Amino acid sequence: MREKLLYGLGLAAILYLVRNLYVIFLVLPDELAQGAIYRVFYFHLPGYFTAALCYLLAGIFSAMYLITRKWKWDSLAAAITEVGLPFAAMNLITGMIWGRIIWGIWWTWDPRLTSALISALIYAGYLMLRQAIxxxxxxxxxxxxxxxxxxxSVIFTYKSNEWFRTQHPGPVLSIRTGGGTIDPQMEWMLAHNLFALLLLAGLLLAIRWRQEERQREIESLRREALSFS
Amino acid sequence: MIAAAWQIARKDLRQELRSKESLNAALSLTVVLLILFSFAFDPAAEDSKQWSGGLLWLVYSFAGALIVNRSFARELMNDCLEALRASPVPSSALFLGKAVACFLILMGVELTALPAFCIFYDVSLLGAPWTFIATLALTTWAVTVLGTMFSALTVNLHMRELMLPVLVYPMLIPPLVAAIELTRGVITGEPASEIWFRLLIGFDIIFTALAVALAEVVLTD
Known part of the structure; x- marks a missing residue:
């Protein structure tokens, strides 16, 4: 049953992403000032939101583990951190491609770029710590x-960018600006792609979670076997 | 709890002053790094006042990693950590005591190395001495409170000397950035925005509270 659910979720995520790609490349027009390159934005911002959501959930799952001491939460926290990092990479890489075209450089030490990179490094450290114990x-x-x-620490790194001079473009979503800076059609597409990426993240989380649980089972069986011999 | 924490801090300080194991290493490391950096960045350059503050904080954070690394690792010998856990000292006091000891040791190293920095890089901090001392104290506490926590987290690892800096440095970037900005303000004579002080104070309060709250979890099995 669970297997079939996963396959169904996977199929839905693929179809959704294909549909979105079709609309992004063939239906929506170029942006007025930036031309075709603005399309990376449909992956840039949703990738960032997905990664940020994963970081947040990893914190919540970890707190749940410390409160309840149930293995489930530990597996979930490990799985969601691993899922979040590729989305953070998607955010950084699409951002660099955009920067190369619009700013003329791959990387600038803008606080927002820096803080996104630092957050990824911190969570990579988390995975390294897991490996080491x-x-x-x-x-x-x-x-x-x-x-x-x-x-x-991620909140601190994020907040410090607001105080630092930044050259990263400001917020465009209508919930932050009150509307007028982004075409509704484009904003709608952003939401679509965010849902597609969240679906994908959910699928990856379900797979990684199951792997973690099975690995734990194998470990405990091995210990049991060793205690008999 | 304060009394218990102070007991632990005094024990650590006494141990350190007798053995001088991390004190000597940290002090010579800071001097060696200050000399090495003088080859990478010309201290006689026009713009040296702009970056020498950042360099100072890099050197200090390296020394900090050396010192906090020993904080819990020192207790592994003869199972002292088990004895400390079994003692009636609450975990939060044990943690705070160790953090205070690290703080005082690191402050000692920093203040001793400071004249060398001022001479090598032709820098005067007397323009705004209190700003610099406040920056020094707040940032050193940020380094030691986070460092001591991760020293406790990694104490049982084989690779702890490697893991600690990898885990701690990315998290220390906000306070170090604040310290670099504030120190640059002191050196160049153009005061930095007070927002960096707020960042440092906020960081110190939140991470001290988190560390004290989680010390119980980390230090008991």
Whole structure:
């Protein structure tokens, strides 16, 4: 049953993404000032939102583990961090491509770029810490603490960019600006692609979660076998 | 709890002053780095006042990593960590005591290395001494409170000397950026925005509260 659900979710995500790509490339017109390159934005911003949501959930799942001490939360936190990082990479890479065309440089030490990169590094550190601790209980406990620190730190890195002079374009979504800066058709497409990426993230999370749970099962069986011999 | 924390801090300081293991290493590292950086960045250059503050904080953060690394690792010998856990000292006091000891050791190293920095890079901090001292204290606390926490998290790892800097440095970037901006303001004589002080104070309060709250979880099995 669960298997079929996963296949169904996967199929839905693929169809949705294909449909979105079709609209992005063939239906929507070029942007007035930027031309064709603005299309990376449909992956840039939704990728960032998906990654940020994953960071947030990783913090919540880790706190849940520390409160309940149920393995489920630890597996979920590990899985969602791993899922979040590729979306963060999508955000950084599309941003760099856009920067090369519009700014003429691949990378600039703009605070928003810097903070996105630092956040990715922090969560890569989280995954490294998990790898380094052999004992499952200690791994779950210590990495949960690290995830909570990581999230607090990500907020600080994000906030510090608002105080720093920034050359990153300002907010365009109508909920931040009150409307008028973005064509409704384009904003609608952004929402579509955000949902498609969230669907994909959900699918990846379900797969990674199952792997984590099975690995834990194998580990405990191995320990049991060793204790008999 | 304060009394217990102070006991732990005094124990750590006494141990450090007798063995001087991380004190000597951190102090010579700072001097070596200050000399090395003088080859990469010309201290006689026109714009040296713009970047020398940043360089100082890089050197200090390297020294900080060395010191906090030993904080919990020191207790592994003879199972001292188990004894500390079994003692009636609450975990939060144990953590705070260790953080305070690291803070005082690192402050000592920083203040000792400061004249060397001023001489090598022809810098005067006397323009706004109190701003600099406040920056020094707030940033050093940020480095030690986060560093001591991660020292506790990584104490049982084989690769702890490698893991600690990899995990801690990215998280320390906001306070270090604030410290660099404030120090540049002191050196060039054009005061930096006070928003950096707010960032430092906010960082210190939030991470101290988090660390004290989670010390119980980290230090008990």
């Amino acid at each position: 052999p004992d499952p209980t200690e791994r779950a406990k210590n990495s949960a603490v690290m995830a909570i620190f990581a999230f607090a």
